[in-house]
Amino acid sequence: MMNQTIAEQDEVMARFILAILRTDLKKVFSWGFQYPRIIKDGLRAYVAGFLYEGYIEIKYNGGKDLFEAYTFNDDGSVKDKVEDIYLDSLVNVVDGLVERCENYEQRVQELYGV
Numbered sequence: 001m002m003n004q005t006i007a008e009q010d011e012v013m014a015r016f017i018l019a020i021l022r023t024d025l026k027k028v029f030s031w032g033f034q035y036p037r038i039i040k041d042g043l044r045a046y047v048a049g050f051l052y053e054g055y056i057e058i059k060y061n062g063g064k065d066l067f068e069a070y071t072f073n074d075d076g077s078v079k080d081k082v083e084d085i086y087l088d089s090l091v092n093v094v095d096g097l098v099e100r101c102e103n104y105e106q107r108v109q110e111l112y113g114v
Contacts, residue, residue, distance in 0.1 A: 006038050013060050014038040017067075017090075024091045031098045042067075049099035050107055052079075056098065058090070069094050 018036065021028045032048035042059035057070040067085040070078055085093045 006040065010040055010042070011038050013041060014043040017043045017058050017060070020087060020090050021094075027091055027095050027099070031095070047098045051100070052098045056094065058094065069097060071097055 014036070021033070030049065032046075032053075034046050036043055036045040038044075039057060039059070041062075042057060044055055044057045047053065047056050052071050054074075055072055057072075059068045059070070060066075061068055061083070064084065066083070067087070067090050069080075069082045069085060069090075071080045073079045080097055082093055082097065
C-alpha cells in the first residue's frame, strides 16, 4: 500500500480547489458543502444535494493538468468518476454530480417555496 501522507503540495492544491469553488458560492452552498479536508492531490468534502448525498473528492491530475471528481457508494466504492475536467468547468461538473437535476427549479420551489 502506498504511503498516503499529506504533503505541503496537497494543501496548496486543496486551497486552490477551494478558490475555484468560491467563484460560484451560490452553487457550492446549494450542495450543502461542508467538512472540507485535504487529501492526496486534492480535496474531500461532504455534500447533500438533490442528486447525491455523501462525500465527494476533487483531485488534480498533474499529468493531464486537469481535475477529476468522484462520488462514492455507501460501501466506499466509487459511484461516479468524471475525468478530464477543465478548471473553468469544475463547479458546473460537480453541480451536475451533486445538485442539478432535470426538474431543478420545480424541486427548489417545492422544497423552499421560492
